[in-house]
Amino acid sequence: MKIKYVFVLSVLALMVSGVDIGRAAENPPRIVVSIQPLKALIDQVITGVGEAENLINPGVSPHDQRLKPSDMRRMVSADIVFWVGPELEQTWQKPLGNLKDKVRVVQVMKIQGLHKKYVRKAGIWDGSGSTGKAAYDPHVWLDPENAKTIIRAIARALGKTDPERIEIYRKNADQAVKAIGEMDAEIKNILAPVRNIPFAVYHDAGQYFETAYGLDNVGTITDAFENRIGTAGMTRFMGTLKTRNIACMLYEPGPVPQLLQTIQQSGITMQIRAFDVIGSEVKPGIGFYEKMMTGLARTVRACLSPKQ
Numbered sequence: 495m496k497i498k499y500v501f502v503l504s505v506l507a508l509m510v511s512g513v514d515i516g517r518a519a520e521n522p523p524r525i526v527v528s529i530q531p532l533k534a535l536i537d538q539v540i541t542g543v544g545e546a547e548n549l550i551n552p553g554v555s556p557h558d559q560r561l562k563p564s565d566m567r568r569m570v571s572a573d574i575v576f577w578v579g580p581e582l583e584q585t586w587q588k589p590l591g592n593l594k595d596k597v598r599v600v601q602v603m604k605i606q607g608l609h610k611k612y613v614r615k616a617g618i619w620d621g622s623g624s625t626g627k628a629a630y631d632p633h634v635w636l637d638p639e640n641a642k643t644i645i646r647a648i649a650r651a652l653g654k655t656d657p658e659r660i661e662i663y664r665k666n667a668d669q670a671v672k673a674i675g676e677m678d679a680e681i682k683n684i685l686a687p688v689r690n691i692p693f694a695v696y697h698d699a700g701q702y703f704e705t706a707y708g709l710d711n712v713g714t715i716t717d718a719f720e721n722r723i724g725t726a727g728m729t730r731f732m733g734t735l736k737t738r739n740i741a742c743m744l745y746e747p748g749p750v751p752q753l754l755q756t757i758q759q760s761g762i763t764m765q766i767r768a769f770d771v772i773g774s775e776v777k778p779g780i781g782f783y784e785k786m787m788t789g790l791a792r793t794v795r796a797c798l799s800p801k802q
């Protein structure tokens with residue numbers, strides 16, 4: 495009697511799970527995300543199930559992206575929306591606030607265990623006193639430990655929305671974390687010969703990368719929110735470039751800022767290289783995050799190596 499009862503239950507369980515798997519396979523969770531590096535981390539976790547849709551195209555700065563009505567429609571019909579936070583996608587805060595009860599929203603800046611750093615004031619830094627403590631620098635994905643923390647949070651969020659595939663998400667997350675560990679070792683090798691050579695940065699997007707890899711950035715012209723230093727600050731900046739023999743300046747991809755051209759014309763000889771923190775020049779697809787990060791390391795190394 496008891497055996498028969500167990501048998502009936504198992505058959506029922508098989509039927510139920512079979513039905514559920516069938517339905518879920520037709521219906522992968524709809525994921526909407528802001529920037530490409532975050533999409534890449536999500537895609538690693540959702541491999542074999544689906545793909546996230548990014549609303550900020552490569553080449554558009556997330557600091558000043560505007561949401562179109564079509565973007566809003568994609569947000570409303572999503573199961574989960576991932577974004578960094580109001581510090582980065584400033585225009586997303588209001589629409590996401592209205593959406594909160596209908597869609598699961600994951601704000602990366604609020605993920606537990608994430609390493610967060612304060613925005614640094616633009617200008618030349620000399621040791622202490624460089625952080626404003628007014629707000630957090632949102633370029634958090636450039637710290638490989640943060641990428642791992644974000645991957646775990648993605649797996650948790652996907653598991654809540656789509657519990658039938660929780661094991662797939664967990665396994666994919668394990669693999670993604672492993673891949674980042676390997677990437678981390680590779681980047682350390684790439685940067686080893688140039689670690690203590692000072693350089694300067696136009697837009698302060700690289701704080702997390704610099705700290706993770708012990709790089710020596712002496713200062714920036716615009717802060718993490720793109721506020722520019724004043725005239726006095728600029729004079730001091732130029733002075734430091736000369737006295738410390740700064741031979742490398744990083745800026746964001748796109749046209750070389752006018753100010754950098756002016757600096758070069760003033761007789762300061764520096765290498766100027768694009769530091770592509772959102773991977774705008776990296777081909778989307780498998781390994782995007784790792785390619786973007788090792789690309790950043792190669793850029794720094796080339797910029798700090800004597801010109802051939």
Ligand SMILES: [Zn+2]
Binds near residue numbers: 557697698
């Ligand atoms: Zn930025």
